[in-house]
Amino acid sequence: MTDAAFAKLPEPPYYSVIFSSRRSGAEGGYERAANRMLELAATQPGYLGVESARDGDGFGITVSYWSSLEAISAWKANAEHLSAQQAGQRRWYAHYELRIARVERAYAKQA
Secondary structure, eight states: OOOTTSOOOOSSOEEEEEEEEEEOSOOTTHHHHHHHHHHHHTTSTTEEEEEEEEOTTSEEEEEEEESOHHHHHHHHHOHHHHHHHHHIIIIIEEEEEEEEEEEOOOOOOOO
16 A cells, blocks of 8 residues: 555656745645645646645645756746745745755655
């Protein structure tokens, strides 16, 4: 049995973008925008997958995986994504941090 919440990734190396955030509590289309960003990211060259979780207090972590730094830069510059980033900064996030890392090794335990 596999867990659909885990991204199906290739062998390393690849890159991860780690987006940690605390929601502000404002809704105003957040859920719709977040779902659209997941759909849009999946169509971008170099996209490998995503894993995401949020607790009841509004703290969440989303990790997206990419084949290269160039693919990450292209995603960051995507016009629709830029618009969502600006809305997030203005309305949806009280605080966020973004980190980019190169994944050198990956291990898994499967049931």
